[in-house]
Amino acid sequence: MTSPLQQKLxxxxxxxxxxxxxxxxxxxxxxxxxxxxxxIGEAAVVTTAEAASALLAAAKAEGTRAVDxxxxxxxxxxxxxxxxxxxxxxxxxxxxxxxxxxxxx
Amino acid sequence: xxxxxxxxxxxxAERVNEFRGQVAxxxxxxxxxxxxxxxRLMNGVYLQLHAYMLRVAVxxxxxxxxxxxxxxxxxxxxxxxxxxxxxxxxxxFNWIKLAELPDAIADLAAAxxxxxxxxxxxxxxxxxxxxxxxxxxxxxxxxxxxxxLRQHLTLHPEFSFLPRKFxxxxxxxxxxxxxxxxxxxxxxxxRNSGGEVGFEISVGGGLGRTPxxxxxxxxxxxxxxxxxxxxxxxxxxNQYGRRDNIYKARIKMLVHDLGAEKFAQEVxxxxxxxxxxALALDPAVVAEIAARFRYPGYAPLDDNPPExxxxxxxxxxxxxxxxxxxxxxxxxxxxxxxxxxxxxxxxGDCTAEQMDxxxxxxxRYSFGEIRVGHEQNLVLPHVxxxxxxxxxxxxxxxxxxxxxxxxxxxxxxxxxxxxxSLANARAIPVAQELSRRYRDLDLARxxxxxxxxxxxxxxxxxQHQVGHIGILGVEKNGEEFYQISIGGRADEHARLGALIxxxxxxxxxxxxxxxxxxxxxxLRARPDEMFIETAERVGVEPFKERVYAxx
Numbered sequence: 001m002t003s004p005l006q007q008k009l010x011x012x013x014x015x016x017x018x019x020x021x022x023x024x025x026x027x028x029x030x031x032x033x034x035x036x037x038x039x040i041g042e043a044a045v046v047t048t049a050e051a052a053s054a055l056l057a058a059a060k061a062e063g064t065r066a067v068d069x070x071x072x073x074x075x076x077x078x079x080x081x082x083x084x085x086x087x088x089x090x091x092x093x094x095x096x097x098x099x100x101x102x103x104x105x
Numbered sequence: 106x107x108x109x110x111x112x113x114x115x116x117x118a119e120r121v122n123e124f125r126g127q128v129a130x131x132x133x134x135x136x137x138x139x140x141x142x143x144x145r146l147m148n149g150v151y152l153q154l155h156a157y158m159l160r161v162a163v164x165x166x167x168x169x170x171x172x173x174x175x176x177x178x179x180x181x182x183x184x185x186x187x188x189x190x191x192x193x194x195x196x197x198f199n200w201i202k203l204a205e206l207p208d209a210i211a212d213l214a215a216a217x218x219x220x221x222x223x224x225x226x227x228x229x230x231x232x233x234x235x236x237x238x239x240x241x242x243x244x245x246x247x248x249x250x251x252x253x254l255r256q257h258l259t260l261h262p263e264f265s266f267l268p269r270k271f272x273x274x275x276x277x278x279x280x281x282x283x284x285x286x287x288x289x290x291x292x293x294x295x296r297n298s299g300g301e302v303g304f305e306i307s308v309g310g311g312l313g314r315t316p317x318x319x320x321x322x323x324x325x326x327x328x329x330x331x332x333x334x335x336x337x338x339x340x341x342x343n344q345y346g347r348r349d350n351i352y353k354a355r356i357k358m359l360v361h362d363l364g365a366e367k368f369a370q371e372v373x374x375x376x377x378x379x380x381x382x383a384l385a386l387d388p389a390v391v392a393e394i395a396a397r398f399r400y401p402g403y404a405p406l407d408d409n410p411p412e413x414x415x416x417x418x419x420x421x422x423x424x425x426x427x428x429x430x431x432x433x434x435x436x437x438x439x440x441x442x443x444x445x446x447x448x449x450x451x452x453g454d455c456t457a458e459q460m461d462x463x464x465x466x467x468x469r470y471s472f473g474e475i476r477v478g479h480e481q482n483l484v485l486p487h488v489x490x491x492x493x494x495x496x497x498x499x500x501x502x503x504x505x506x507x508x509x510x511x512x513x514x515x516x517x518x519x520x521x522x523x524x525x526s527l528a529n530a531r532a533i534p535v536a537q538e539l540s541r542r543y544r545d546l547d548l549a550r551x552x553x554x555x556x557x558x559x560x561x562x563x564x565x566x567x568q569h570q571v572g573h574i575g576i577l578g579v580e581k582n583g584e585e586f587y588q589i590s591i592g593g594r595a596d597e598h599a600r601l602g603a604l605i606x607x608x609x610x611x612x613x614x615x616x617x618x619x620x621x622x623x624x625x626x627x628l629r630a631r632p633d634e635m636f637i638e639t640a641e642r643v644g645v646e647p648f649k650e651r652v653y654a655x656x
Binding site for chain 2: 020022023024025026027063064067068085086087090091094095096097099100
């Protein structure tokens with residue numbers, strides 16, 4: 001899974017634009033009204049390369065809210081939008097492991 | 106411990122102020138991300154999957170208890186209460202906020218800690234044997250030479266924009282605990298036939314997409330020439346290293362393309378012009394640096410005190426003593442390894458509470474000194490043998506006394522896809538599952554020394570190619586698969602492992618490793634023949650046949 005940052009834009013299904021919030025690095029998604037959200041269900045979902053390119057271009061033009069924007073696949077499960085691969089699932093939900101804080105003394 | 110001087114303190118203070126201004130300008134948009142990225146990387150700040158990551162250098166793996174407490178404070182105040190010790194003797198914080206980073210690095214700087222040169226195309230943190238200065242088999246304390254290099258190469262203007270990153274390791278003992286052969290430049294202290302101490306210099310080691318072991322280009326280098334020769338190597342690399350192709354930019358590719366012999370000749374030519382110049386080492390300078398390494402005032406004690414003999418009656422203590430405690434150069438003292446590989450937990454992780462507790466324990470039992478090893482464990486380097494029973498109880502209480510050092514569950518693993526933006530597959534859950542499978546310490550001891558290394562991508566931060574068993578995560582059609590290799594090692598007999606066959610899916614990795622281990626048990630010539638010895642003797646085929654017979 002080459003880093004999406006290194007991939008050429010290619011759309012094989014429904015997609016969103018995602019990035020990391022500048023101030024804290026948190027995962028965010030681009031909305032249809034040109035803002036950012038940390039809820040994937042509120043993300044703008046595109047299905048063509050043209051639409052994805054336009055959404056990405058607008059996201060990248062952002063200077064200070066989010067960084068390293070790229071197009072990521074999603075799956076549409078009924079009325080839910082869910083990440084399209086493990087990498088994106090981990091970005092949304094966090095590490096698949098129990099965080100070490102829980103085994104402090 | 107090494108005592109930093111006023112130059113170091115000034116340098117760190119200036120860097121904190123500089124970075125604070127850079128972050129402020131980035132947050133207001135005055136700096137673009139393209140402009141800012143290289144500036145944050147120069148301070149060890151990466152953007153990972155779900156947060157920024159700060160990598161803090163631990164020069165030659167030596168920490169004071171004061172510094173460890175400060176790391177705990179940073180983990181608690183700016184992160185999520187833990188840190189991750191890496192294969193390059195660094196520590197990483199995974200959840201740092203950019204807006205809070207200047208305050209975090211200011212807090213670190215106040216304790217002499219920083220992230221400078223832990224990223225970017227420069228000379229990275231210089232690593233060494235975690236037992237340096239106390240190992241019975243060492244020629245000298247390797248840290249003196251690592252510190253000399255640190256001073257010379259920190260913010261060296263000529264080498265701040267190398268073709269690619271440059272990693273140096275220094276070893277001084279017969280047994281290589283610093284994995285010198287997998288470094289861009291390796292230094293091993295040597296004694297020549299006349300008894301003079303100097304250095305063997307090797308270049309071009311490195312793992313990743315195109316792994317190579319370092320080749321010796323200078324069998325014996327005199328001490329006075331230490332800096333000038335290494336300067337010549339770096340100059341040659343800086344001039345001829347490939348800047349046009351990131352996959353060919355490491356010095357290993359230059360050495361491979363030119364050939365080690367030709368590379369050595371070119372270094373000699375460059376060196377001849379500078380060896381008698383300003384970089385010729387004055388022994389007084391070396392002595393001054395050596396004098397800043399303060400060794401504890403050891404008490405006159407005997408080996409094997411009665412307290413130790415009596416405590417052996419406790420089988421758990423005896424198991425730990427036999428596994429995690431090693432001989433010290435000073436009579437009556439011991440070197441103690443703290444396992445950061447508890448069953449079912451992420452390798453190398455340490456909570457703030459554990460750091461604070463270890464700092465307190467180090468103050469009480471190890472003259473306030475802690476070491477970080479490339480195997481992602483910690484070490485208390487100066488423990489009186491008579492203190493081992495209470496020390497063990499204290500370490501056991503905080504979960505760092507698992508007697509699995511060097512055994513099958515002492516797994517080296519990178520953060521993998523759970524954290525890293527470069528990863529293809531997860532590494533930590535694989536390590537966790539394997540450590541659960543081998544939680545029976547009697548079985549682990551019966552297997553003997555066995556190193557499993559796991560990397561979540563071909564960049565090989567888990568050093569899988571030099572694991573006795575190496576596991577590399579790859580991606581196939583969106584699924585996690587793992588290539589398995591055997592026969593690698595990173596010690597003085599370093600070699601790269603060989604693939605045993607096609608990659609296996611995530612769900613089967615632990616079963617495959619069990620098959621490999623059972624094959625070893627069937628094939629080993631005697632109970633004390635190590636896995637790596639059996640693998641070298643019989644080759645890959647028997648393991649391959651067993652693993653793929655039913656797959």
